[in-house]
Amino acid sequence: MVPTIYYVLLSAALFTMxxxxxxxxxxxxxxFMSVELMLNAxxxxxxxxxxxxxxxxxxxxVFFVITVAAAEVAVGLAVLxxxxxxxxxADVDEVSTLKG
Amino acid sequence: xxLILFIITGAIALIGAGAMLISRNAVxxxxxxLMNFGAIAVLFLLLQSPFLFTIxxxxxxxxxxxxxxxxxxLLGAEQVENATPDRLAWSRPLAMALGLALLAVAGVVALRxxxxxxxxxxxxxxxxxxxxxxxxxxxxxxxxxxITGVILLVxxxxxxxxxxxxxxx
Numbered sequence: 267m268v269p270t271i272y273y274v275l276l277s278a279a280l281f282t283m284x285x286x287x288x289x290x291x292x293x294x295x296x297x298f299m300s301v302e303l304m305l306n307a308x309x310x311x312x313x314x315x316x317x318x319x320x321x322x323x324x325x326x327x328v329f330f331v332i333t334v335a336a337a338e339v340a341v342g343l344a345v346l347x348x349x350x351x352x353x354x355x356a357d358v359d360e361v362s363t364l365k366g
Numbered sequence: 367x368x369l370i371l372f373i374i375t376g377a378i379a380l381i382g383a384g385a386m387l388i389s390r391n392a393v394x395x396x397x398x399x400l401m402n403f404g405a406i407a408v409l410f411l412l413l414q415s416p417f418l419f420t421i422x423x424x425x426x427x428x429x430x431x432x433x434x435x436x437x438x439x440l441l442g443a444e445q446v447e448n449a450t451p452d453r454l455a456w457s458r459p460l461a462m463a464l465g466l467a468l469l470a471v472a473g474v475v476a477l478r479x480x481x482x483x484x485x486x487x488x489x490x491x492x493x494x495x496x497x498x499x500x501x502x503x504x505x506x507x508x509x510x511x512x513i514t515g516v517i518l519l520v521x522x523x524x525x526x527x528x529x530x531x532x533x534x535x
Contacts, residue, residue, distance in 0.1 A: 267484045268372045268412070271476060276376045276409075278472035280402075282465050283383040289461035293446040295392045295438050299399045302430065303383055306406050309418075317413040320485055322498045325415050326507050329499070332418075332425055333514045337521035339430050343437045344528040356443035359453055 273314035280307035294346050294356045298339070305335050371412060379405035391445060392438045396431060403427045414494040 280303060287300025309328045316324025350356055382402030386395045407422040438444060452458075503511050 267486055268368050269481065270484055271481050272372060272376075273409070273413070274476045275473060276379065278469060278476060279380060280383055281472070282469040283380075283387055285468060286461060286465040287387050289465070290387070290458055291447070292452065293392050293395075293443060295434065295443055295446075296386070296395050299386060299395055299434065302426075303386070303399065303402065306403065306426070310406055310409060313410055313413045313415050313418060316415070317490070317494070318482065318484055320490055320493050322494065322502055325418055325494060325499055326502050328415075328418055329421065329503070330507075330510060330514060332421055334517060336425055336430060337517050339433060340521045341524045341528070343433055344525040347437060347441065348528050350441045350443070355446065356441060357446045357450060360450070 270314050270318040274311055277307045277311040277314070280304075280310065292357050292359050294349070294358050294361075297358060298342055298346070302335065302339070305331060368412060372409070375405045375408045375412070378402075379409070390448060393435065393444050396434045396438060399434075400427055400431050403431070414490060416494065417496040417499050 284300045284302075284304035284307060287303065288297050291297055291300065309331055312324045312328050312331075316322065316328075346356065349361060353361055355361075379402050382398045382400075382405060386398040386402065389395050389398060403422060403426045407419050407427065410416075410422055411419045
């Protein structure tokens with residue numbers, strides 16, 4: 267059995283890549299994908315800890331996270347489509363109407 | 367054997383995530399993310415959660431990625447970043463530094479936590495079976511389960527309202 271710490275370190279690396287994607291990329295689609303990557307990294311850590319402690323609760327929480335992520339993606343992509351219709355771009359730097 | 371499988375799938379997950387970050391075309395990014403989701407699904411299987419393995423494949427790799435690809439292709443937003451110059455070019459090295467700092471902090475915290483021995487496969491026999499999960503979902507976690515139903519309903523209504531034609535938002 268692989269030690270839990272390996273899974274946690276992999277999860278940390280994936281989470282960092284997601285953070286970098288949100289910070290660096292300007293395409294709103296890729297920013298969104300990076301958010302999904304972060305959610306997945308957190309899920310991986312939860313499942314790893316569930317296996318370590320032999321409690322199914324961790325897996326139940328991951329089930330909820332996946333459900334909420336699905337809802338979040340649906341609403342988020344609808345917002346993106348609405349922004350694209352009014353602004354004509356999916357570049358997050360161009361959507362700066364609220365900037366003072 | 368487990369360790370070899372872990373290293374291979376972990377490497378695939380990391381390569382998928384890295385390639386998603388680097389590739390300039392949003393469709394390629396989505397496909398690399400799909401590779402990453404597949405690898406994470408295999409890791410779930412290695413961690414004795416077959417139910418989450420199927421959920422990961424059907425919901426994430428199936429439904430969510432189809433939605434992403436559909437919207438990217440619908441909007442024609444494959445190459446947004448090549449059209450305009452980067453106005454915040456200075457933010458890239460800063461983001462790299464902050465990301466490395468985050469990784470370092472997370473690594474230090476993870477390594478400093480004393481780790482108990484992982485239960486071997488004989489002790490974990492029968493752990494993570496879908497029946498256990500279902501029993502827990504419909505007893506202890508019944509209220510959160512119902513609330514997820516409401517969240518999904520709200521999402522459906524929200525999407526319909528947001529994309530109504532002929533309404534100024």
